[in-house]
Amino acid sequence: MLGRMPGVCTQVAVASNQQQRNMATLKIISLRLKSVKNIQKITQSMKMVSAAKYARAERDLKAARPVGEGAVQFYERAEIGRLPPTFLDAAKLASNILTCGYEFASGKIIYNKFRSVVSYQQSNLPLFSRKTIENAPKLAIYDSLDSDVLQSYTEFSLASMIFFAMKEGACSEQSARMSAMDNATKNAGEMIDKLTLTFNRTRQAVITRELIEIISGAAALE
Secondary structure, X not given: OHHHHHHHHHHHHHHHHHHHHHHHHHHHHHXXXXXXXXXXXXXXXXXXXXHHHHHHHHHHHHHHHHHHHHXXXXXXXXXXXXXXXXXXXHHHXXXXXXXXXXXXXXXXXXXXXXXXXXXXXXXXXXXXXXXHHHOOHHHHOOOOOOHHHHHHHHHHHHHHHHHHHHHHHHHHXXXXXXXXXXXXXXXXXXXXXXXXXXXXXXXXXXXXXXXXHHHHHHHHHO
């Protein structure tokens, strides 16, 4: 029996090293599983926040749409913009319009138009200067058109369309954020399931190896 002891010790040493590696693997999987679960909690919270902001943005959008669409109809009825307008940088145009420090003939506001919770479309709104509006065919016939009224309406129309575009973009952004966090949460859930399965299999392998070592050791001592 003593002659078999070196072989038994060698087997025990090898098994011990394997067990240590398995335990290290279990620890790594456990830490990763914990990390993914924490990320999932964060994405779930961000999804809830985005959902609340999206609901508010959608309500604001419904109130803003009639204002912006009414201004667009004004331009359409005045038959403005039949020819291709001059394209201007949207951000610079909006900034200068608000400060009344930029003179322009025509331009566009580029924005994301909200379609549904999972989709939006790039669109644009036309902008025209007061002079362009005054020279419009259907407005030129009104000789008694008050200059102050036209100026006020021009400023209101520009501001209304910028407001409308901002609300469209905000609603699109929040819906996109909500969808992104929903997908991230689902992906985290799938990763958690895979890591849990790997963890359980590795733990089962460790337990099985320990039982084999116990049985082998008992058999060697007989």
